[in-house]
Structures are given as structure tokens and as C-alpha cells.
Amino acid sequence: MRLALDVGGTKIAAGIVSDDATVPHPRVVRTPPRDVWGAAEDLLRALAGSGLAGDRRAADGADVEAVGVSCAGPVDLVAGTVAPINIPEWSGGFALRTAVRTSFPGASVRMVADGAAIALGEHRHGAGRGVDDLLALVTSTGVGGGIVLGGRLVPGRTGNAGHIGHVVAVGGTEQCACGGIGCLETVASGPAAVRWATARGWSGRTGVDLARDAGAGDPVASAALARAGTALGEAVASAAALLDVELAVVGGGFSAAGAPLWNPLIAAARRHARLSFLAELQVVPAQLGSAASLAGAATLAGEDPPVP
Incomplete structure (x- = not known):
């Protein structure tokens, strides 16, 4: 199973990545003022557990092989951190890549700024x-x-x-x-x-x-x-x-x-x-509207070799 996550100042979206590197059935919640990662992690874990209901391995994320992550910036892809201006809780810096890897230790994690994710999503699946x-x-x-x-x-x-x-x-x-x-x-x-x-x-x-x-x-x-x-x-x-x-x-x-x-x-x-x-x-x-950044994250998670 491959997952895509998009964290923005207004909403958090996530979904299971399909074979064509899209997310056909995303789940969306509003970005809370506090414990933003907790809300994102809950979404991801619910998706990981939805593939095989009752299977503890899926619920624990053991079946997740890749996670593509888009986040409002600025980002630091070298350090794996984000400091979004529009997410006050993280504005001082948050180790997002480490947080995802901790939740899904067997998965590869590829992260990108949301603007770059939108460019990638529209290039592969939308107006571009x-x-x-x-x-x-x-x-x-x-x-x-x-x-x-x-x-x-x-x-x-x-x-x-x-x-x-x-x-x-x-x-x-x-x-x-x-x-x-x-x-x-x-x-x-x-x-x-x-x-x-x-x-x-x-x-x-x-x-x-x-x-x-x-x-x-x-x-x-x-x-x-x-x-x-x-x-x-x-x-x-x-x-x-x-x-x-x-x-x-x-x-x-x-x-x-x-x-x-x-x-x-x-x-x-x-x-x-x-x-x-x-x-x-x-x-x-x-063309992809509010789904563009999630589509970019899905492209990151869904392609081999990794998108540069």
C-alpha cells in the first residue's frame, strides 16, 4: 500500500495511491490549531487500516511501502523539516519526514513543498x-x-x-x-x-x-x-x-x-x-483544483524510481 499526504494551512488531505499514481478517494479534515501532526497521523493510520479491516499489520502500518508528502512551505528537504508560515504550530520548524517514518518505519518517505507538488500533479495529471x-x-x-x-x-x-x-x-x-x-x-x-x-x-x-x-x-x-x-x-x-x-x-x-x-x-x-x-x-x-497537491504527493509515492 502507498499513501499520499498533503498538509496545508486550511486542510489536511490523505489517500491511498492507486496504480496510476492518483488518489481516487481522498479523506479531508480541517487543519486544527494544535496537534497538526496528530490529525495527519490519524488520517494516515485510518487509511492504512482500511485496506484490510481487522488486520493488525495493516492497522500498524506494516503494509505501507511508500508515503508521498506535500506540505506548505518553507520546507527543507535536506533536513526533512517544514516551517509553514500558515501553520503557526509548525512555524518554528517540525521534523515532518521523521514523524512519518516513525509512524511507518518500513516505508520510503518522499517529501515536497506544496507548490512543487501542485506543479508535479498538474504536469502529470492535469492542465500541464x-x-x-x-x-x-x-x-x-x-x-x-x-x-x-x-x-x-x-x-x-x-x-x-x-x-x-x-x-x-x-x-x-x-x-x-x-x-x-x-x-x-x-x-x-x-x-x-x-x-x-x-x-x-x-x-x-x-x-x-x-x-x-x-x-x-x-x-x-x-x-x-x-x-x-x-x-x-x-x-x-x-x-x-x-x-x-x-x-x-x-x-x-x-x-x-x-x-x-x-x-x-x-x-x-x-x-x-x-x-x-x-x-x-x-x-x-x-484542472485538479484542491486535489492538485495531493496528486503531486501521490506521484511521489507511486512512481519507481523516485521522482527527483
Whole structure:
């Protein structure tokens, strides 16, 4: 049995990996404020025990041969640790790879940042199938991303390549949770857009509320999404020029905000991607939605030899 795990600031997802390196029946729980690993471990152990009901070996995880792990970053693939900005309990560092190995001592454990997992998942199973060079960008509680070049995932020196949420957004002035000033995440994440709108008199509470009100014509909600979409489009154009990619795949829960976000995003990307080698650049929605990072983790667990 092979398992996939995705740990994010909003939810934890896990599933049994099928023969085609997908997760057909994932289980999802909200990320708790405390004992995040306990919640993730409970999910994994329940899955390990579901394969052979009543079989103690399965319940103990002895039948688990591989676990693919995706986690919000930053990550350190050398040390096997994570320090997610959006998971306060782990922000000082958590030895996630060791924790998984302790629970499943006979399994190989392959870990990746969630943005890289999304890039890998979309490349193998989603909007990036057949494309050798792509950037994946995810906007949700935070903003992350990953890179595939020459058909191969590019993790970078520590595993954080593609962490686009911490490039500086044009006109960004707010201090980011990472300590920087004006990071894309402070403009284009769901919570950032909500904060911006709330400060200007909007009365909603969530990104879903923001999308609903923008769709109904609320001027402040519309302006918040336009601001976020423009920043995302500018970042896509900048990254595409740096990496020479032909496709940018944009996903994450906040990306489902619809035309009020997407129209400014596409317009900004086109306005700034003016070099000749960017003429064919396409910006498309992720096909796998919230399952993209779990699909990347499943790919890690489901393939031999290991994905680099």
C-alpha cells in the first residue's frame, strides 16, 4: 500500500495511491490549531487500516511501502523539516519526514513543498499534461508555486524553488508574515484580499464572500479581487520571463473567485509578457483544483524510481 499526504494551512488531505499514481478517494479534515501532526497521523493510520479491516499489520502500518508528502512551505528537504508560515504550530520548524517514518518505519518517505507538488500533479495529471516547461501558482491561505522544466520537477537547493508568494508585488507595502515587505502573498492571497476590502468598509468575512459580492457588483469586493488578480498576473509574467516557460497553471481555493479575479490576472499577464519568447505563454486554471497537491504527493509515492 502507498499513501499520499498533503498538509496545508486550511486542510489536511490523505489517500491511498492507486496504480496510476492518483488518489481516487481522498479523506479531508480541517487543519486544527494544535496537534497538526496528530490529525495527519490519524488520517494516515485510518487509511492504512482500511485496506484490510481487522488486520493488525495493516492497522500498524506494516503494509505501507511508500508515503508521498506535500506540505506548505518553507520546507527543507535536506533536513526533512517544514516551517509553514500558515501553520503557526509548525512555524518554528517540525521534523515532518521523521514523524512519518516513525509512524511507518518500513516505508520510503518522499517529501515536497506544496507548490512543487501542485506543479508535479498538474504536469502529470492535469492542465500541464504534455507540457515540458511550466509554472504552477496556487493562491489560497497563502501564495505558493512550483516549477517543471524539461519535463522534470525543479525543487531547488532546499526544495523551495517556485515559492512565488514571496516575490515583491508591484506597489506592495504590507509586512508579510515571513518578515518581508510587499510580498505577493500580502496582496494576492485570500486573507490578504479580505483584509484589504475590510479596511475599506466591506462587511464580509471570507474569500468566498468576497467572490460572491464581487460577482454581484460590490465595488470594494470587485476592487479587492482586481488588485489581487493584477498582482498575480504581474508575477506570472515576471516568472515566465525568468524561466522561459510556455504555460502558467493557476490554482488554489482563492483562484475559484471567477471573472473578477481572472480577467485582471489575464490582462496583467498579457500586458507585461511582451518579449518575443513569451508570445505563446498561456495562463490557465488548474484542472485538479484542491486535489492538485495531493496528486503531486501521490506521484511521489507511486512512481519507481523516485521522482527527483
